[in-house]
Every structure is written in C-alpha cells, then in structure tokens.
Amino acid sequence: MKKFTFMLVSVIILAGISAPAQASQGVAKKYSSCAKLLGKYPNGVAKSKKARKRAVKGGFAKPKVSKAVYKRNGSRLDKDKNGVLCEQESKSLCAVKEQGFTPLSDLRGSGPGVSVGVVAENQKSVDAVQVELKVNAYGVSGELLDTQEFGLQNIPAKQSVVDGFSWNTRAAVGSIRVMLTCQEPAFEGSPDLPRFQRATATYSYGDYDPYSESPNVRGVFRNRQDTEYFFNVFYVLRNTQGAIVAGGFSNSLGTVPGGGEVAWESNLSLPESLGPLTVEANTSSVYNAF
Numbered sequence: 001m002k003k004f005t006f007m008l009v010s011v012i013i014l015a016g017i018s019a020p021a022q023a024s025q026g027v028a029k030k031y032s033s034c035a036k037l038l039g040k041y042p043n044g045v046a047k048s049k050k051a052r053k054r055a056v057k058g059g060f061a062k063p064k065v066s067k068a069v070y071k072r073n074g075s076r077l078d079k080d081k082n083g084v085l086c087e088q089e090s091k092s093l094c095a096v097k098e099q100g101f102t103p104l105s106d107l108r109g110s111g112p113g114v115s116v117g118v119v120a121e122n123q124k125s126v127d128a129v130q131v132e133l134k135v136n137a138y139g140v141s142g143e144l145l146d147t148q149e150f151g152l153q154n155i156p157a158k159q160s161v162v163d164g165f166s167w168n169t170r171a172a173v174g175s176i177r178v179m180l181t182c183q184e185p186a187f188e189g190s191p192d193l194p195r196f197q198r199a200t201a202t203y204s205y206g207d208y209d210p211y212s213e214s215p216n217v218r219g220v221f222r223n224r225q226d227t228e229y230f231f232n233v234f235y236v237l238r239n240t241q242g243a244i245v246a247g248g249f250s251n252s253l254g255t256v257p258g259g260g261e262v263a264w265e266s267n268l269s270l271p272e273s274l275g276p277l278t279v280e281a282n283t284s285s286v287y288n289a290f
Contacts, residue, residue, distance in 0.1 A: 028068035034077055034086035044086040045069045051083030060087040060179075080136060080144045080177075093128040094182040097121040097160055100236070100244030102270060103173040104166070113166060114173040115268060117236030117247025120152070120180055121160040128155045128182035133163065140174035152284055155182065161196050162236045162280050164247020166268065197224055199233050199264065201279040205272050215265035217248065221283060226258040233264050235281035237274075245274050 031037040037045065043061040046052035047070035056062050063084050070078070070085060077085040098119040107113025114137055122128045131152040137145045146169050155161055201219025223229045233250040250264040270277070 028066070028072040031073050031077065037073065037077060037086050038088070041066075041069075041086075043088050044084050045073075046084045047071070047074065048083065054082065055084045055087050060084070060089060063087060079142055080138070082144075089179055093122055093124045093126070093184060094131060094155055094180050095121050095123065096178050096180050098236075098244050099176070099178045100246070101173070101176050102246045102274065104270075105172070107166060107168050108267075110168050112170070112172050113168040114176065115166040115246035115248065115270065116164065116176060116178070117244040118163045118178055119160050119236065119244070120155055120163060122155040122157060122182070125157050126184050127157050128184070129153065131155055131180070131182040134179040134181075135165075136177040136179075137169050137173045138175045138177070139171050142174070145169045145171055145173065156196075161234075161284065162247070162282055163234050164236050164249055166246075166248055196282045196284050197221070197229070197231075199235075199281040199283055201233075201235060201264070201281050203237055203277045203279050205270070215251065216268050216270070217250075217266040217279060219264050219279065219281060220261060221256065221264055222261045223256045223258060228255055228257050229283070230255050231283040233266075233281050233283050235266070235279050237268075237270070237277045237279060239275055239277060245277070246270055 041064045044063040046055060046063040046065050047067055049065055052063055052065050070083070073085055096118060099117065101114055101116045104113040104115060116135055118133065120131065120133070131154060133150045133152070135148050135150075137147070139145050146167070148165070148167055150163065150165060152161065152163065199219055199221040201217050203217050205216065217235065219233065221231060221233060230253070232253050234247070235249070236244045236247040239245050246268065248266050248268045250266050254262060254264070256262045
C-alpha cells in the first residue's frame with residue numbers, strides 16, 4: 001500500500017510540473033506588424049506545407065510553416081488570405097523597377113477595371129528567360145479582387161522592358177501588388193532569343209468613352225534589324241512627374257521587314273484628371289497571358 005501511494009503522489013507532482021510547460025509551448029506569439037514578425041521569420045510564415053508550396057511557386061521566398069503562429073496572427077497579417085503571413089518576394093535575376101495603375105470605373109463598357117504599367121529590370125549579366133509577372137488587384141477595403149498572370153519571353157542582360165495591361169475586376173481597385181520571377185537560360189549566351197526594340201508613340205484623351213473604337217495611343221515602330229520582325233508593342237503611360245499611371249499594348253500583332261517601319265495604335269480611355277501623359281513603349285515578339 002505504501003508503494004502504491006508513493007507512485008500516485010509522484011504522478012501527480014510530475015503532471016503538475018509538465019502541464020504548464022506544455023501549455024506555454026502551445027501559445028504562439030502575437031505580432032503587431034509584419035516588420036516585427038519578419039524579425040523572427042525573415043521569409044514569413046505559412047499555415048501549411050501546401051500554402052508554402054503555393055507561395056514558392058508564386059515567386060515568394062520559402063516561408064516557415066507554423067500552424068500555431070499563423071492561427072494567432074492570420075486575421076491581422078494575412079491581407080490577401082493566401083495562407084501565408086507577410087510573404088517576401090524571392091531574390092531573382094529580375095526585379096520590378098517601377099509600377100503604377102489607374103482604377104477605371106468602366107473598362108470598355110464592361111464594368112470596373114484597372115490599367116497597370118510595369119518596368120521590369122534585369123540587373124545581371126545573363127539574359128533572363130521564362131519571365132512571369134503576377135499582379136494582384138485589391139479592393140478599396142484591401143480584399144483580393146483578382147489575380148492576373150502574364151509572361152514575357154525574355155529580358156536581355158542589364159536592360160529593362162516596359163509592360164502594360166488592362167482587365168476587368170469585380171469591384172473598384174484600391175491597390176495592386178506586382179510580383180516578378182524569371183530564370184537563367186539553360187545555356188550560355190542566347191543567340192536565338194527574340195529581342196525587344198523601342199517604339200515611339202503619343203497619347204491623346206479624345207472623348208472619355210469606354211465604348212469608343214478610336215485609338216488613344218498612336219505610334220510608329222521602326223525595325224532596326226536586318227531581318228523580318230514579328231512584333232507586338234507594349235507601353236506605359238507617365239504623368240508630368242514621370243510616374244507610371246497606366247499601361248497597355250497595341251491592338252494587333254504584325255510583321256515588319258528588316259529596316260522597315262509600321263504604324264501601331266491602342267485603345268485605352270483614361271480620365272483627363274491624370275493630366276498630360278507621355279508614352280514609353282517597346283516591342284516583344286512573344287507575349288502570353290495565362
């Protein structure tokens with residue numbers, strides 16, 4: 001009987017010691033901001049391995065997986081509700097040098113939309129290929145409205161390219177986030193890669209009519225190569241302060257002979273409150289929307 005009593009008391013004492021320790025380990029820390037969370041977890045925190053895999057595939061650095069930390073902080077710090085707190089873009093050959101957007105109340109007569117302009121830069125000494133742009137559009141209250149993905153064939157070493165696009169969204173856009181990923185070519189040098197070329201253009205407002213078929217952007221592309229060039233033109237629009245406010249692409253694809261010249265145009269109705277706009281444009285022979 002004495003032996004049994006001793007064992008029972010020992011179990012009670014050990015349980016009393018271990019229970020608080022287990023409880024303290026199960027309480028994740030609450031972070032008031034992404035800056036503070038990133039001090040502990042530099043790549044952010046994912047709620048699951050599945051969420052981490054999605055983040056990495058989307059061009060983000062590999063986050064720490066912690067269901068407890070995510071649950072404790074998710075309502076405040078996971079703004080786009082993608083299962084990752086304070087995700088960070090992975091280091092890449094390419095970077096978004098500039099970006100800008102204008103929300104549109106009625107894009108081409110189909111309801112709310114947004115026009116986005118981006119300058120993508122390759123800072124390295126090798127060409128970047130498989131260039132993918134992902135753009136999140138958020139509502140005025142911060143909710144994720146839509147995600148669009150676009151791809152460019154390449155960005156030559158030590159150069160930058162402009163890219164522009166517009167699309168319809170479910171509601172008015174309050175902010176955007178542009179993410180960019182790219183790869184090094186599988187072989188040194190890239191003689192077969194299509195090269196972009198600069199193009200010129202001007203922008204005029206005309207009548208602010210989303211149904212109008214009249215082009216707002218008119219320009220000329222002169223082929224500086226000796227061979228025929230299959231092209232499309234992409235552009236950004238800058239205000240008088242030089243900031244990007246919108247972007248788009250030409251109405252149609254085309255070919256131009258070596259040394260030849262061709263006119264191009266684009267429809268993009270914008271509010272005149274943006275003021276005078278200038279066009280920065282370049283061609284790209286391969287462009288895809290996924």
